[in-house]
Amino acid sequence: MKLGFFTMPMHPIGKDWQQSLREDREAFVLADQLGFTEGYVGEHATDPEENITSSAMFLATLVDATQKIKLGTGTINMPNYHPAAIAAHIAMLDHLLGGRFILGISPGALPSDAEVFENHDLPRPAMFLEAINTLLKIWSSSPPYNIKGTYWNISTERTYIAETGMGTIPQPLQRPHPPIVVTAVAPFSQGITEAAARGWDPISANFLMPQWVKSHWTKYVEGCERAARAPDPANWRIAKTVFVAKDDATAARYAMGTDGPYYYYYRSLFGKLKRRGALGVFKADPKQSDDSVTLEQVMGKLMIHGSPASVADQLHAFRDEVGDFGTLLYAGVDWKDGELARNSMRLMAEKVMPAVTQPTELAT
Numbered sequence: 001m002k003l004g005f006f007t008m009p010m011h012p013i014g015k016d017w018q019q020s021l022r023e024d025r026e027a028f029v030l031a032d033q034l035g036f037t038e039g040y041v042g043e044h045a046t047d048p049e050e051n052i053t054s055s056a057m058f059l060a061t062l063v064d065a066t067q068k069i070k071l072g073t074g075t076i077n078m079p080n081y082h083p084a085a086i087a088a089h090i091a092m093l094d095h096l097l098g099g100r101f102i103l104g105i106s107p108g109a110l111p112s113d114a115e116v117f118e119n120h121d122l123p124r125p126a127m128f129l130e131a132i133n134t135l136l137k138i139w140s141s142s143p144p145y146n147i148k149g150t151y152w153n154i155s156t157e158r159t160y161i162a163e164t165g166m167g168t169i170p171q172p173l174q175r176p177h178p179p180i181v182v183t184a185v186a187p188f189s190q191g192i193t194e195a196a197a198r199g200w201d202p203i204s205a206n207f208l209m210p211q212w213v214k215s216h217w218t219k220y221v222e223g224c225e226r227a228a229r230a231p232d233p234a235n236w237r238i239a240k241t242v243f244v245a246k247d248d249a250t251a252a253r254y255a256m257g258t259d260g261p262y263y264y265y266y267r268s269l270f271g272k273l274k275r276r277g278a279l280g281v282f283k284a285d286p287k288q289s290d291d292s293v294t295l296e297q298v299m300g301k302l303m304i305h306g307s308p309a310s311v312a313d314q315l316h317a318f319r320d321e322v323g324d325f326g327t328l329l330y331a332g333v334d335w336k337d338g339e340l341a342r343n344s345m346r347l348m349a350e351k352v353m354p355a356v357t358q359p360t361e362l363a364t
Helices: 018-034 054-062 081-098 110-116 124-140 188-199 210-226 248-256 261-275 296-303 308-322 337-355
Strands: 002-007 038-041 070-073 101-106 181-186 202-204 235-239 241-242 304-306 327-332
Touching: 002 110, 018 038, 018 054, 018 327, 018 337, 038 054, 038 101, 038 327, 054 070, 054 081, 081 101, 081 124, 101 124, 181 188, 188 202, 188 210, 202 210, 210 308, 235 308, 241 248, 241 308, 241 337, 248 261, 248 304, 248 308, 261 296, 296 304, 304 308, 308 337, 327 337
Parallel strands: 002 038, 002 327, 038 070, 070 101, 101 181, 181 202, 202 235, 235 327, 241 304
Antiparallel strands: none
């Protein structure tokens, strides 16, 4: 199992934006120094808590600050952009990173983003499909372009100049395109099946109950079988909310305390999902009423916290429950206590992962 990083940063309203951006960047730099293999960041244009407005722009700030870690959009919300803009910007980012780029895509889930970009009442899944198909066609075509769609048309036929290449949309460094991943946030996600059939790989969200995470493997296998592709657990990434401290008591206070960043993260997420009638991800039984779901129950089931030995044991149990997977994505939250946050990442990389991959080598 490899160790990666994933953050949909949930910062307290009113926190200085420059400070939160500095801390988010520092988390990725530290992940690179500690040997995390991948790092993903989400984006929302209209949420003061999840305040990274462009995942691609944020990653561009890490080009020279990181050395080995592969960086991914987690995700680009495709209906909110023109496909030609995505094609040009991502191609440049892939070159800037020297091929250390992974393209994470989705239809987008934040209603206020959809409203501000005028697609709230449109079929976003259909827009998402057209956007990615158009993007891939741009990268596999030669100019001048003439790509017709329901939502976007791409053309440089009137202005293309063969001698200079004006009218050419750049192609990424990785050919035919960077690796593509899709984040799944629903039980038995059909999106995983469709993605696997196209050769893409899944990320299971960190706020899903383990039984729903397990369902993603079944849907991934279905897609692989449709494409005559061998399903490989190494291609499955699972995000998980983990906090590691020197002892169990310290971990419990910071991870579960009502004044801590993990409680803030899940309280905010819980409230947003409840208002949208989308608490199903937090339910062990789909028939369970929304009123019977409590934040404390959710955190008790989803949070992994403790000393390195305790966290390693919990991760072994989690893997036994959901099955083998290739990369554990450590979920980032606000750095309310920077020292504890940094130490957790260090302990995760230096103590927990050796114990997970080679249990007998855990250092006390």
